[in-house]
Amino acid sequence: MHKYAASCAHIRDNPRFGALVRKRNRFAFFLTAVIVIAYFSFIAVLAFSPAWLGMPLLAGMKTSLGVPLGLAIIVLTVVLTAVYVTRANREFDAESAEIRRQAMK
Numbered sequence: 480m481h482k483y484a485a486s487c488a489h490i491r492d493n494p495r496f497g498a499l500v501r502k503r504n505r506f507a508f509f510l511t512a513v514i515v516i517a518y519f520s521f522i523a524v525l526a527f528s529p530a531w532l533g534m535p536l537l538a539g540m541k542t543s544l545g546v547p548l549g550l551a552i553i554v555l556t557v558v559l560t561a562v563y564v565t566r567a568n569r570e571f572d573a574e575s576a577e578i579r580r581q582a583m584k
Contacts, residue, residue, distance in 0.1 A: 489582035496578050503571050510559045517552050 490496050525532055525545070532545035 486579075486582045490578055493578055493582065495574070499571065499574050499578065503567075506566065507563065510563055514552075514556055514559055517555055521548060521552055 532548065533543045536542050536544060536547070
């Protein structure tokens with residue numbers, strides 16, 4: 480068996496690897512659920528109550544409530560991406576490197 484294949488098998492069999500995968504997947508699913516709920520909520524409000532999104536922000540303003548809400552969803556997407564990348568760089572990558580290092584012994 481090739482050394483690379485053996486190390487991959489060691490990694491797959493490592494309980495820390497399984498725990499890392501589960502933790503990363505739970506975190507990614509949570510962030511995905513947040514953004515999907517935000518997007519679908521915006522679309523649902525747009526579909527079922529467009530007049531509410533069309534209300535002006537302040538009396539006499541041309542900008543409607545829908546504009547800052549739409550921008551907030553875009554900002555939320557960027558923030559959640561930054562949260563994931565930060566956690567991945569600090570926690571997930573470090574643990575992955577340690578698991579790989581152990582498998583190469």
